[in-house]
Amino acid sequence: MNSLAIVIPYFKLKFFQHTLESLSRQTNMSFVVYIGNDGSPESPDRIISEYKKRMLINYSSFKDNLGSTSLVKHWHRCIEMINDEKYLMILGDDDVLDPECIEEFYKVINLIEKQNIKVLRYATRIIDVSGKPISNEHYCVQYESSLKFFIKKLSGKARSSLSEYIFLSKQVKSSLIDFPLAWYADDLLYLKASDFGTIYTINESKVGVRASPFNISGDNLLNKKKNVASNLFFHHLLTKYKDRFSDKEINLLINRLEKSVINNKTNLKLFSNLYQVYFKYGEFRRLVPFFKNAFKSIRF
Structure with missing residues (x-):
């Protein structure tokens, strides 16, 4: 069989x-x-x-x-x-x-x-x-x-x-x-x-x-789409499966979500997903450090 x-x-x-x-x-x-x-x-x-x-x-x-x-x-x-x-x-x-x-x-x-x-x-x-x-x-x-x-x-x-x-x-x-x-x-x-x-x-x-x-x-030309997918994935985990993760693991996932927004700062949808997670977890204290990191990543 x-x-x-x-x-x-x-x-x-x-x-x-x-x-x-x-x-x-x-x-x-x-x-x-x-x-x-x-x-x-x-x-x-x-x-x-x-x-x-x-x-x-x-x-x-x-x-x-x-x-x-x-x-x-x-x-x-x-x-x-x-x-x-x-x-x-x-x-x-x-x-x-x-x-x-x-x-x-x-x-x-x-x-x-x-x-x-x-x-x-x-x-x-x-x-x-x-x-x-x-x-x-x-x-x-x-x-x-x-x-x-x-x-x-x-x-x-x-x-x-x-x-x-x-x-x-x-x-x-x-x-x-x-x-x-x-x-x-x-x-x-x-x-x-x-x-x-x-x-x-x-x-x-x-x-x-x-x-x-x-x-x-292996295709670096697709990095922008990969970054959007990363944002959607970590947003999905953090909003659907909160009880599955420890506090340390949640911090790691939020860090990756923040990184996806910094990698594409002009995409407001990505930031909206991050904001939803901040709201869900009561993590608004992360906003100021996030904006500082985002500003530091800007190349003048």
């Missing part, structure tokens, strides 16, 4: 064959691949036809490039493609899996279900455009609070990307929030999909996360 859906929101052809090749080499082929073409000018049809001979693939080509306005909405329509698979991975069209990834997932599935764990993840390595590792392998604690991990990541002590996670399928739809470029949408997804609870890590196999100038993370 195939309990796992691997959803690939497709747009770029450059590394796509490497992604499918890594799936075709799995030591356990009990999964179904769902590929949603986001109106790409680069047709993947020939490559997909080749790999359909080697694994189960369902492919839909959408005419409109929804990802250009909302990447999360494109993720949603790709997720709508799946059938009754209990678990779901959203895999980037340039990332790759070690051959044992799926086998290791099935080894622990009974264990995590007994413990009511809704989110799993793999160890990772960062790879370059040629597929060579450019980072140390990143391992995580086997059982870890998603909230504690998020704070650790926010503090620069950990890293993660969407491709390394497997979610309980029924948790995903309501946990995906639409931020520009889907920036921080993956962080909110593992927090909400786990019910701010435990993540189980499979350290025995790794996901290769590609770093390149062709993806959103």
Whole structure:
């Protein structure tokens, strides 16, 4: 029985064959691949036809490039493609899996279900455009609070990307929030999909996360949109999940929200979000220091 859906929101052809090749080499082929073409000018049809001979693939080509306005909405329509698979991975069209990834997932599935764990993840390595590792392998604690991990990541002590996670399928739809470029949408997804609870890590196999100038993370021209997404994300956490965080963690989140406003001082919507948070938390004492910091950041 195939309990796992691997959803690939497709747009770029450059590394796509490497992604499918890594799936075709799995030591356990009990999964179904769902590929949603986001109106790409680069047709993947020939490559997909080749790999359909080697694994189960369902492919839909959408005419409109929804990802250009909302990447999360494109993720949603790709997720709508799946059938009754209990678990779901959203895999980037340039990332790759070690051959044992799926086998290791099935080894622990009974264990995590007994413990009511809704989110799993793999160890990772960062790879370059040629597929060579450019980072140390990143391992995580086997059982870890998603909230504690998020704070650790926010503090620069950990890293993660969407491709390394497997979610309980029924948790995903309501946990995906639409931020520009889907920036921080993956962080909110593992927090909400786990019910701010435990993540189980499979350290025995790794996901290769590609770093390149062709993806959103490596494109500095998108920094302004990323900053808006940061503001919306921290505003969302602080207004929706106040009771989840300690006072120290709330201070860290407000600091990040303030930074997003300083990074784009002409965007009044961003300041409005900050003001709402000050009001909610009774933190108006922060206004004067904030304006001082904002003034210091102005280049004359």
